[in-house]
Amino acid sequence: MKYSLFSLARNALSHHERWPRAWRSPPPKQFYDVVIIGGGGHGLATAYYLARNHGITDVAVIEKGYIGGGNTGRNTTIIRSNYYLEPNAHFYEHSLKLWEGLSADLNYNVMFSQRGVVNLAHSYADLDNYSRRGNAMRLNGIDAELLTREEVSGMVPLLDCSSTARYPIMGGLLQRRGGTARHDAVAWGYARAADAGGVDIIEQCEVTGLRRDGNRIVSIETTRGVIRAKKIGLAVAGHSGHIAGMAGLRLPIETHVLQALVSEPVKPVLDTVVTSGAVHFYVSQSDKGELVLGGDLDMYNSYGQRSNLPPVEHAVQALLALFPSFSRLRMLRTWGGVMDMSMDGSPIIGKTPLDNLYLDCGWCYGGFKATPASGWCFAHTIANDQPHELNAAFTLDRYGLGKAIDEKGGGPYPWVH
Amino acid sequence: MLSIPCPYCGPRDVTEFSYGGDGNVRPPTGPDAASEAAWSAYVYLRANPRGVHEELWQHSAGCRRWIRVTRNTLTHEMHGSAPARASAAAS
Ligand SMILES: Cc1cc2nc3c(=O)[nH]c(=O)nc-3n(C[C@H](O)[C@H](O)[C@H](O)COP(=O)(O)OP(=O)(O)OC[C@H]3O[C@@H](n4cnc5c(N)ncnc54)[C@H](O)[C@@H]3O)c2cc1C
Ligand SMILES: [Zn+2]
Numbered sequence: 001m002k003y004s005l006f007s008l009a010r011n012a013l014s015h016h017e018r019w020p021r022a023w024r025s026p027p028p029k030q031f032y033d034v035v036i037i038g039g040g041g042h043g044l045a046t047a048y049y050l051a052r053n054h055g056i057t058d059v060a061v062i063e064k065g066y067i068g069g070g071n072t073g074r075n076t077t078i079i080r081s082n083y084y085l086e087p088n089a090h091f092y093e094h095s096l097k098l099w100e101g102l103s104a105d106l107n108y109n110v111m112f113s114q115r116g117v118v119n120l121a122h123s124y125a126d127l128d129n130y131s132r133r134g135n136a137m138r139l140n141g142i143d144a145e146l147l148t149r150e151e152v153s154g155m156v157p158l159l160d161c162s163s164t165a166r167y168p169i170m171g172g173l174l175q176r177r178g179g180t181a182r183h184d185a186v187a188w189g190y191a192r193a194a195d196a197g198g199v200d201i202i203e204q205c206e207v208t209g210l211r212r213d214g215n216r217i218v219s220i221e222t223t224r225g226v227i228r229a230k231k232i233g234l235a236v237a238g239h240s241g242h243i244a245g246m247a248g249l250r251l252p253i254e255t256h257v258l259q260a261l262v263s264e265p266v267k268p269v270l271d272t273v274v275t276s277g278a279v280h281f282y283v284s285q286s287d288k289g290e291l292v293l294g295g296d297l298d299m300y301n302s303y304g305q306r307s308n309l310p311p312v313e314h315a316v317q318a319l320l321a322l323f324p325s326f327s328r329l330r331m332l333r334t335w336g337g338v339m340d341m342s343m344d345g346s347p348i349i350g351k352t353p354l355d356n357l358y359l360d361c362g363w364c365y366g367g368f369k370a371t372p373a374s375g376w377c378f379a380h381t382i383a384n385d386q387p388h389e390l391n392a393a394f395t396l397d398r399y400g401l402g403k404a405i406d407e408k409g410g411g412p413y414p415w416v417h
Numbered sequence: 418m419l420s421i422p423c424p425y426c427g428p429r430d431v432t433e434f435s436y437g438g439d440g441n442v443r444p445p446t447g448p449d450a451a452s453e454a455a456w457s458a459y460v461y462l463r464a465n466p467r468g469v470h471e472e473l474w475q476h477s478a479g480c481r482r483w484i485r486v487t488r489n490t491l492t493h494e495m496h497g498s499a500p501a502r503a504s505a506a507a508s
Contacts, residue, residue: 241465252461254438255490300419300436303467303491309418310432343461400457412460415436 003107022188023195028202028224032060034382035220035229037207037243038236039063040072041183041368042360044190044201045375046233046382048106051197053376054383059199060229061191062222064206068187071237072368074337076260076292078273078282079369080117080178081142084133087393087405088346089140094390095373096177102372108189110181111287116272117178118152120159120322121170126278130173137175147172156274158323166321167279180273180284186371210246215355217247233358233382235374238303238338240361247354252343252399253362254414257302258294259311261334263326265289274322281318290332293319297339297365299415307334339364344404345417349377349391358382359396364417419488422498425480437473439463440485440501467491473501 001007001020011019034050036043039061050056061067079099081092103109121127127146134144152172153161161169191201202224209221210232220227236243238255265288275282283293295315298308312334320327342348342362347370349360360378363370377391387395398404399412410416419431444459445451470490475483483501488494 239467241463242467245464245466250458250462250464252463254463254465255467300431301439301465301470301472301490302493304493399461400453413438414463415438 022192023201025203026200028060028062028205028222028227029200030225030227032200032227032229033058034231034233035059035227036061036233036235037220038070038234038239039067039187039191039201039203040070040235040237041068041186041190041371042237042363042374042378043233043235044187044194045371046235046360046378047199048190048194048197049375049379050383051194051199053379056383057198059194060227061194061199061201062205062207062220062227063201063203066203067191067201068184071337071339071363072187072371073183074260074335075183075368076282076284076294077180077183077368078117078178078275078284079112079181080175081369082117082119082133082137082144082173082175082178083407084136085405085407086140088407089137089142091373091377091390091394092369093140093142094376095370098372098376099181099369100177102189106189106193108185108192110185110189112179112181114177114179115284116155116174116176118147118155118272118274119173120152120167120274120276120278121172122167122276122278123170127171130171134173143175143177145174145176147174155272156270158269158325159274160322160324167276178273183368186368190375207243207246210243212247212354215353217354217357229356231356231358231382233360233378235360235378237340237361237363237367240340240359242303244352244359247357249352249354251359251361251396252348254301254341255303256300256339256341256415257298257304257306257308257336258339258365259298259307259334259336260292260294261307261312261315262286262290262292262332263329264332266291266329276318276322279318279322281315281322283319283323291319291326291329297341297415303338305336305338307336341414341417343399343412343414344406345408345410346405347374347394348396349374350381350387350395351385352396419493420495421474421486422495423476423479424484424498424500425482426476429476429479433476433478434474435477437475437483440471440473469496
């Protein structure tokens with residue numbers, strides 16, 4: 001059923017009790033042309049674009065829990081394309097353009113809100129760095145504006161821009177086209193559209209083993225039986241190393257926990273996304289009125305998908321230093337997700353040493369905004385057995401070739417990116 | 418919050434430590450003869466287990482020594498620690 005004003009009105013007459021399921025829930029078949037492991041936004045988008053862009057519809061997405069229950073449903077939904085290095089700039093800008101048409105394309109409201117993303121500059125060095133980054137963005141055709149302290153203060157009146165501020169505000173870099181979206185809706189919208197294109201979405205089905213014969217994966221062992229596929233795409237974020245290990249591969253990836261938290265809901269007080277690289281902190285206000293904030297990784301390898309006090313304290317300290325007036329807000333929830341931290345902070349979308357295994361991982365803190373382009377490029381790579389020009393640089397073997405894409409210049413320490 | 422058993426100071430809060438990563442990556446033996454693949458594996462590839470992990474930490478806000486901790490990355494259970502040079506299994 002197409003969602004529209006008309007279908008809304010019609011279903012209102014039956015008290016919204018007769019809406020059909022948004023996607024089927026078929027039992028797994030024994031064989032597919034393509035199996036995507038991981039039902040997060042990336043896996044679901046990949047399946048959708050395999051069907052829509054490449055006509056490949058004999059596809060299953062296998063998810064161990066419920067779709068969107070991984071990082072897709074745990075993230076703070078910041079969307080931007082303010083990158084300095086060329087491969088990242090073009091890739092994330094393509095993603096942002098897909099976001100701009102996504103609700104219409106999927107016939108599903110993903111609540112994409114271009115409320116702008118402001119990076120705060122706290123020193124002259126920060127300002128220099130942001131003007132360099134902003135100029136690089138503009139040369140790549142991406143919108144960027146350098147803000148003075150007065151402009152920042154005008155946009156974000158609650159921010160402490162005084163001369164006695166703990167973290168002085170010297171200005172900022174603004175990307176107006178950036179913003180936020182509703183994370184669950186992204187998973188559900190892609191799932192519904194992929195399902196309509198013929199894709200089987202299989203939840204509660206954990207991959208427990210990959211059987212390898214020479215350079216091929218011959219079968220996938222799952223908690224719902226053995227499944228075989230001509231091609232297999234891995235899009236399991238923080239579990240990439242664990243599952244690639246089942247096929248005998250080691251990845252340039254470490255798994256680390258990232259946390260976020262929300263306050264009790266309040267009236268609208270913050271209508272843009274504010275981030276600080278120096279303090280390592282970001283905040284926005286959700287449509288429900290909660291302040292959504294986050295900051296550092298736990299900084300040690302972890303598959304424990306849960307929250308932990310020190311980074312929460314850090315985020316709250318940063319919030320109060322920047323926005324003293326929030327001091328009496330109570331925090332409502334904290335949670336954690338397990339991140340696929342790559343060795344250069346940039347993603348991997350491409351082929352592996354195995355002939356029929358493809359890899360999509362290394363999303364670090366920032367893979368939600370990548371969801372549409374990641375699905376677009378990963379589907380292209382799987383369908384054509386070669387990368388799209390937008391992900392040609394994101395190869396698995398780039399590290400050993402001296403072609404790392406290290407936006408921060410942090411070096412091969414995954415927890416610093 | 419993790420409590421890290423420092424072999425010199427006893428159990429201390431994780432906030433006193435800096436992380437040094439996987440304790441079992443070693444540069445190739447015979448560095449001049451080693452292949453580029455062996456070098457690149459040393460610099461970039463990690464076992465990244467969901468389970469027992471032997472890792473390096475520095476007690477940077479304490480005795481400042483490097484130590485080797487064996488920890489479960491899923492449950493965060495501690496299985497022991499030792500001076501960085503030793504093997505944690507020996508403790
Ligand atoms: C706290 C937090 C804040 C973040 N903030 C932002 C942000 O503001 N902006 C941004 O762009 N990004 C952000 N991110 C990053 C972003 O959430 C992720 O990069 C992105 O959602 C990854 O999507 P995915 O589809 O690759 O992974 P996931 O959504 O994690 O999907 C992977 C799926 O694989 C499944 N899986 C794992 N193992 C198996 C198995 N054995 N068998 C079957 N299925 C399996 C999992 O259950 C999971 O559903 C944040 C992340 C966190 C945790
Ligand atoms: Zn000590």
